[in-house]
Amino acid sequence: MSTQDTSRPAERPVDEWVTGDEPMTGPQESYLHTLAREAGEEPPADLSKADASKEIERLQSETGRG
Structure with a gap:
């Protein structure tokens, strides 16, 4: 029996996003x-x-929101 959390899909690294080059x-x-x-x-x-x-992510870390 697996104890892996499957409630959320695995996140793809930002550098691999298909739409990553589009404007924010x-x-x-x-x-x-x-x-x-x-x-x-x-x-x-x-x-x-x-x-x-x-x-x-950087700013969340800096402000304590992350």
Whole structure:
């Protein structure tokens, strides 16, 4: 019997996202602005989906939200 959590699909690494080169989504941009403000930084602009995801992870770690 497996004890592996199958309730969530395995996440693909950001660098392997098929749509990773597309512009970041509206929710990503909004959340980045919130996190950047909390971190005392200027929010980044014109990021791809993949780069926005990486920046969100960095800022979450920095602000304690991650």
